[in-house]
Structure formats: structure tokens, C-alpha cells
Amino acid sequence: MYNFPKGFFFGAATSGVQSEGSKNQINKSIWNHWFQIEPEKFIDEIGPEIVCDTYNKFKEDVSLMKEVNFNSFRTSIQWARLIKDFETGEVCEDAVRFYSEYIDELIKNGIEPIINLYHFDMPIYLQDKYGGFENKKVVQLFVLFAQKAFELFGDRVKYWTTFNEPIVPVEGGYLYNFHYPNKKDPKLAVQVAYNIILAHSKVVNLYKELGFTKQIGVILNLTPSYPRSQNEKDLSAAYMADLFFNRSFLDPMLKGEFPKDLCEVLKEHNLSPEIEKTELEEIKKSKVDFLGVNYYVPRRVKAKEIKDEKFENPEYYFDYYINPEGRFNPYRDNNEIHPVALYDIAKNIQENYNNIPWYLAEIGIAMDLESEGSISEDGFIDDTFRTELMREHFIQIHKAIEEGSSCFGIHQWTFIDCWSWMNSFKRRYGFYRLDLVTGKRIKKKHSIWFAEVAKKNYFK
Ligand code: BGP
Numbered sequence: 223m224y225n226f227p228k229g230f231f232f233g234a235a236t237s238g239v240q241s242e243g244s245k246n247q248i249n250k251s252i253w254n255h256w257f258q259i260e261p262e263k264f265i266d267e268i269g270p271e272i273v274c275d276t277y278n279k280f281k282e283d284v285s286l287m288k289e290v291n292f293n294s295f296r297t298s299i300q301w302a303r304l305i306k307d308f309e310t311g312e313v314c315e316d317a318v319r320f321y322s323e324y325i326d327e328l329i330k331n332g333i334e335p336i337i338n339l340y341h342f343d344m345p346i347y348l349q350d351k352y353g354g355f356e357n358k359k360v361v362q363l364f365v366l367f368a369q370k371a372f373e374l375f376g377d378r379v380k381y382w383t384t385f386n387e388p389i390v391p392v393e394g395g396y397l398y399n400f401h402y403p404n405k406k407d408p409k410l411a412v413q414v415a416y417n418i419i420l421a422h423s424k425v426v427n428l429y430k431e432l433g434f435t436k437q438i439g440v441i442l443n444l445t446p447s448y449p450r451s452q453n454e455k456d457l458s459a460a461y462m463a464d465l466f467f468n469r470s471f472l473d474p475m476l477k478g479e480f481p482k483d484l485c486e487v488l489k490e491h492n493l494s495p496e497i498e499k500t501e502l503e504e505i506k507k508s509k510v511d512f513l514g515v516n517y518y519v520p521r522r523v524k525a526k527e528i529k530d531e532k533f534e535n536p537e538y539y540f541d542y543y544i545n546p547e548g549r550f551n552p553y554r555d556n557n558e559i560h561p562v563a564l565y566d567i568a569k570n571i572q573e574n575y576n577n578i579p580w581y582l583a584e585i586g587i588a589m590d591l592e593s594e595g596s597i598s599e600d601g602f603i604d605d606t607f608r609t610e611l612m613r614e615h616f617i618q619i620h621k622a623i624e625e626g627s628s629c630f631g632i633h634q635w636t637f638i639d640c641w642s643w644m645n646s647f648k649r650r651y652g653f654y655r656l657d658l659v660t661g662k663r664i665k666k667k668h669s670i671w672f673a674e675v676a677k678k679n680y681f682k
Contacts, residue, residue, distance in 0.1 A: 294336060
């Protein structure tokens with residue numbers, strides 16, 4: 223029997239852009255803009271205008287959450303929706319009404335909201351005018367946005383997070399070309415990463431300075447790097463991958479300092495960001511109350527075979543390889559399935575990051591419409607494939623908790639199949655299928671298993 227601690231969070235996560243629909247917004251994000259100029263980059267040319275239409279359907283959706291026995295739920299407040307004038311921080315009244323009613327509806331139904339402030343959604347105005355997080359002016363404007371959110375909803379929201387996967391806009395927008403502004407510029411990437419860390423720290427400090435006493439944290443995608451062998455070169459490849467992709471954000475955000483090795487490597491390649499001493503003090507001072515962790519797939523690395531001429535991205539230091547003994551998800555680009563990674567993540571937090579309270583903020587098993595199939599006779603979509611794998615992941619979390627890890631919850635990605643960046647609706651993750659034609663939500667079988675676990679706080 224796998225028993226979870228009392229009050230353990232069971233729920234799901236989504237984000238503003240991916241669920242709300244942007245038709246009613248005065249301001250738009252980079253996603254609206256990118257879709258407008260290059261719709262062919264998005265699968266089936268589906269953009270973020272309608273998505274789940276949560277803006278109109280949030281009451282109905284909260285009642286669906288109750289059917290799955292959620293006691294908590296994460297979404298984000300869109301900067302481009304809440305703020306009317308980015309320079310002055312003037313808010314949009316309709317957005318205040320919407321978020322306020324949405325948050326109240328969750329609380330009224332016994333669902334604890336976890337509210338995130340940035341989920342890849344730079345307002346296009348700020349990207350165009352200042353270059354988004356390339357510019358420290360935007361750090362300041364993000365703090366202003368956060369302040370408005372705290373003032374408006376801080377009386378009711380007990381869990382805030384500053385960023386979701388802050389490394390992803392850096393990778394996507396400045397290294398690997400999968401987010402707007404689609405640049406490939408390692409120097410700029412480092413500056414953007416640094417500015418985001420600074421923005422995070424300033425917001426955490428502000429929350430406390432304003433006298434709020436609930437919790438504030440950050441959500442990081444921690445992908446353990448496993449070396450091909452114990453050979454020194456493979457080990458060093460894994461060390462570098464971990465340094466760039468995990469510790470780059472973990473260390474400053476949890477320990478208040480940048481890893482020394484990372485600073486040296488960046489200096490060596492002439493990539494160090496512009497830093498002011500007072501900013502480092504701000505980063506040092508900021509203490510998060512909890513951590514959210516997103517996990518999907520492990521990173522398998524080996525020693526670099528052919529040396530790159532110059533540093534273009536972290537793969538300067540390692541190559542990827544496919545685990546010959548791995549299990550793979552045929553419905554998600556053959557991604558490796560490795561539940562033990564969750565145990566390893568938990569151990570890392572426990573041993574190296576002071577066992578800070580953390581929750582699994584995203585775990586998702588992607589399927590597609592074909593593999594989930596159509597509605598079966600009992601009225602459900604049959605996604606038992608998902609349940610079996612999810613169960614294995616839950617067991618690893620349970621094992622870590624038994625060994626003292628302070629994990630306080632599990633959120634599945636996602637609640638209702640949502641729109642996902644360039645993938646649109648190709649990968650389905652939800653407890654409910656979204657019918658793109660009618661907007662109807664159709665229950666999947668996995669939700670029955672999850673509802674039982676959430677209700678009993680254990681599974682067998
Ligand atoms: C995470 C993001 C989510 C979501 C999820 C699934 O990295 O935080 O926003 O997109 O991944 O991603 P995808 O649909 O691309 O498989």
C-alpha cells in the first residue's frame with residue numbers, strides 16, 4: 223500500500239496562454255504574434271486564440287476538477303491579460319474580474335490555487351520595444367506586474383510561483399529556435415537567463431517586503447543527466463549537462479549563488495552577463511519557500527565525439543545518446559520513460575538543497591488522439607497506458623517520501639487537453655479530452671484512478 227502524507231496535494235497544472243483563450247485580451251503575448259506571422263510553424267495551424275476557452279468556461283471546469291477530487295490546481299496569470307499599460311502597471315478591469323472570479327471559484331470548491339506569474343508568455347509589446355528579458359528595464363516592469371498581482375490576489379492566494387521552467391524561454395528563444403524571438407545567440411541567452419534569475423529574486427524579495435506571509439517559490443524542469451558509463455569522460459559530460467541545465471537555475475534560486483564552475487566556463491567563452499554588485503546581493507537575499515519540479519524525460523549524455531569549433535550551446539560539452547536498455551513512449555516522439563528519475567531528483571533536493579519542501583508540479587504522459595482512441599462503450603476514453611506509467615512514477619515519489627524527502631504533492635500535466643506551444647494539440651495529456659470542434663470535455667479513464675487516489679490518499 224502506498225500511503226501519502228496527510229494533506230498531500232493532488233491536482234493538475236496548466237497555464238494562462240495554453241488554457242484561457244486570448245480573444246478577449248487587449249494586449250497579446252509573443253505567442254499570438256508568432257502565430258500571426260508564421261502560422262505554418264504550429265501543428266495544424268492552430269494558434270492560441272481559443273484553446274480550452276477557460277476564460278468563458280472556468281466555472282464548468284472547476285466542477286470537473288471536483289469530479290477528479292483535486293485539492294489543488296496550478297495555472298498562471300498572464301502578464302499580457304492582467305496589465306493594460308505595461309509602463310505604469312495600470313491593470314485591465316476585465317482581467318481583474320476574470321482572475322478574481324476564477325480564484326474564488328477554486329477556493330469555494332476546496333481547491334487550493336497555486337498561481338504562477340510567468341509561463342513563457344512575454345507580452346509582444348515588451349518584446350518589440352525592449353527585447354523582453356534581454357533588457358533589465360523589463361525586469362523592473364515584471365516586478366511591477368508581480369506587485370499588482372500580489373496586491374489584487376495576495377489576500378487569497380497562498381502559493382505563488384514566479385516562473386515556470388525559466389530555462390525554456392532561454393533555450394527556445396535564444397539557443398535552439400523553438401520560441402519567439404527565435405534567435406541563436408549564446409551571449410544573449412546568458413544575459414536573458416541572468417535577467418530572469420534577477421527578476422525572480424526581486425519578486426521573491428518584494429513579496430516578503432510587502433508583508434505577505436504565505437508561500438512563494440519557483441517551478442524548475444529538473445532533468446537528471448545520466449552518463450553513458452562511469453568512464454571519466456562520460457561522467458564529465460554528465461556533470462556539464464547538469465551544470466548548464468539544472469544547476470544554472472537551481473543554485474542561484476535555492477542557494478542564492480551561481481555555481482563557480484559555470485561562471486568560469488562562461489568567462490572562458492566570453493559569455494559572462496552584465497552584472498551589478500547590488501543585483502548579486504538581491505539574488506543572495508531571496509529565499510524561496512518551496513520548489514515545484516517538472517519532470518518528463520531523462521537526459522542521457524556521453525562524451526563529445528567531435529569538438530565544436532566554438533560554443534553555440536551547452537552541447538559543446540557533451541553528446542546525447544539513446545539508452546539501449548530504455549523503455550520508450552511511442553506516442554511522444556519515442557521519449558524515454560524512466561520513473562526512477564523522480565526518486566533521483568528527490569534525493570538530490572534532499573541531499574544538496576537542504577530538503578526544501580517541494581512538489582511535483584508537472585508529470586505528464588503524452589498520448590495522441592489515435593492512441594487514446596474514441597469514446598468506448600462505458601463513455602470514457604481509454605488511456606490505461608497513462609495510468610500504468612503514472613502509477614510507476616507515483617511509486618518513486620512515495621519511496622522518496624518514505625526516505626525523508628519533503629515532497630508535498632503531485633500535479634499531473636494537464637487538466638483538460640490544452641494547447642501546447644508549437645505542438646498545438648498534437649500531444650494529449652489531460653484528464654479530459656478537449657473536442658476541438660465542439661469544445662466539449664470528455665472524461666478519460668485515468669481520471670477514475672486518480673480520483674480514487676486523491677480521495678483515499680493512497681493506492682495499492
Ligand atoms: C512543459 C511546460 C508546459 C507543457 C508541457 C508539455 O515543459 O511547462 O507548458 O507544454 O511541458 O509540453 P508538450 O506539449 O510540448 O509536450
